[in-house]
Amino acid sequence: MTAPLVAIVGPTASGKSALAVRLAERLGGEIVACDSTQLYRGFDIGTAKPSPAERRAVRHHLIDVLEAGESATAGDYRQRAITVLEDLRRRGRLPILTAGTGLYLRALLEGLADAPLRSEVLRERLRKSAAVHPPGHLQRILRKLDRAAAERIAAADEQKLIRAIEICLLARRPVSEVHREGRAALSGWRARKIGLAPDRAALYERIHARLDAMLAAGWLDEVRRLMASGLPEAAKPFDFIGYGELRAHLRGKMKMEDAKSAIAQATRRYAKRQMAWFRREPDVVWLSGFGDEPAIQQEALRRLEALGVSPGLNDAQPRSV
RNA sequence: GGACGGGUGGGUGAGUGGUUAAAACCAGCAGACUGUAAAUCUGCCGCUCCUUGCGGGCUACGGAGGUUCGAAUCCUCCCCCGUCCA
Numbered sequence: 156m157t158a159p160l161v162a163i164v165g166p167t168a169s170g171k172s173a174l175a176v177r178l179a180e181r182l183g184g185e186i187v188a189c190d191s192t193q194l195y196r197g198f199d200i201g202t203a204k205p206s207p208a209e210r211r212a213v214r215h216h217l218i219d220v221l222e223a224g225e226s227a228t229a230g231d232y233r234q235r236a237i238t239v240l241e242d243l244r245r246r247g248r249l250p251i252l253t254a255g256t257g258l259y260l261r262a263l264l265e266g267l268a269d270a271p272l273r274s275e276v277l278r279e280r281l282r283k284s285a286a287v288h289p290p291g292h293l294q295r296i297l298r299k300l301d302r303a304a305a306e307r308i309a310a311a312d313e314q315k316l317i318r319a320i321e322i323c324l325l326a327r328r329p330v331s332e333v334h335r336e337g338r339a340a341l342s343g344w345r346a347r348k349i350g351l352a353p354d355r356a357a358l359y360e361r362i363h364a365r366l367d368a369m370l371a372a373g374w375l376d377e378v379r380r381l382m383a384s385g386l387p388e389a390a391k392p393f394d395f396i397g398y399g400e401l402r403a404h405l406r407g408k409m410k411m412e413d414a415k416s417a418i419a420q421a422t423r424r425y426a427k428r429q430m431a432w433f434r435r436e437p438d439v440v441w442l443s444g445f446g447d448e449p450a451i452q453q454e455a456l457r458r459l460e461a462l463g464v465s466p467g468l469n470d471a472q473p474r475s476v
Numbered sequence: 477g478g479a480c481g482g483g484u485g486g487g488u489g490a491g492u493g494g495u496u497a498a499a500a501c502c503a504g505c506a507g508a509c510u511g512u513a514a515a516u517c518u519g520c521c522g523c524u525c526c527u528u529g530c531g532g533g534c535u536a537c538g539g540a541g542g543u544u545c546g547a548a549u550c551c552u553c554c555c556c557c558g559u560c561c562a
């Protein structure tokens with residue numbers, strides 16, 4: 156017995172939240188954020204969390220579930236999401252994922268390999284060792300552990316090399332082998348994916364307009380408050396787009412004008428990376444427009460209906476597995 | 477009017493006779509990515525042709541001439557910008 160699940164994918168500022176709310180109201184659904192930044196409590200404006208009004212209108216999940224000091228992982232996200240999905244299934248509600256973080260969506264839908272969790276101790280050792288050795292050190296280590304994996308990862312990609320070495324060492328066998336054993340895809344659900352693909356120039360305009368709106372909504376005060384709250388300097392969410400720049404500005408290290416253009420630029424690049432990722436996502440029904448446009452919302456509803464997702468039917472559709 | 481300094485590819489900016497379509501950085505474009513993913517990394521980045529090659533042709537370092545086998549690099553004049561002196 157499988158039930159439908161809707162996933163809305165698309166770049167930042169493409170209107171995923173607005174579309175999700177609309178679909179949830181029409182289809183009897185609840186929203187499950189699939190976004191690595193909205194997980195964090197307190198970082199609200201810059202991560203473009205759904206508005207209080209939207210959150211009142213429709214129930215949202217997996218927003219504000221972590222403290223700033225904690226750090227999210229794809230595996231952890233998957234666990235939490237599965238728990239939420241089971242709850243929705245029990246209550247006969249349609250899950251609507253708003254997916255900005257491609258890796259998390261993939262981790263949920265396709266699963267992750269049964270690989271060891273990250274070890275901060277080991278990572279720290281590797282990082283230190285890389286710092287005192289000539290370039291290419293990590294790749295040489297990985298080459299000894301797993302030649303194929305070493306060839307796939309660029310010598311400069313310290314982050315991925317460390318993860319690969321970590322898996323080899325902790326699992327006591329090559330990463331390639333661990334990955335080859337496959338991953339446990341999500342079962343019991345049929346994912347129906349809607350992709351938002353607005354015109355590039357229009358998207359960039361939205362990004363700029365949204366940045367102004369975020370600042371007008373008090374983003375800077377939010378950052379000031381977060382800084383004053385005693386969070387560690389290195390807290391993960393300060394790496395999110397905008398938070399670092401605004402913090403630098405508040406410390407007098409960056410002019411507001413420069414901070415703004417840096418934020419806009421980082422956001423545009425982020426949007427591009429999201430588009431590159433989602434282009435490869437299988438079985439996406441692409442709509443060329445923004446999720447808050449009525450025409451796009453109508454089209455999304457039509458297409459979902461064609462895929463067997465309709466109002467009132469979601470908990471009643473018999474399915475052969 | 478005079479004395480210097482400077483004008484380089486979308487931007488910043490190296491380069492002072494040949495291995496230079498021109499360093500580097502930024503921007504831009506494309507891409508990779510199975511536990512940091514709003515992260516991390518890679519490629520391309522004057523135009524054009526093809527047999528896609530450490531391939532051919534064309535255009536390019538303010539403008540016009542000149543020197544030279546060869547010039548972004550040297551010379552002459554002109555234009556523009558900056559600083560200083562009148």
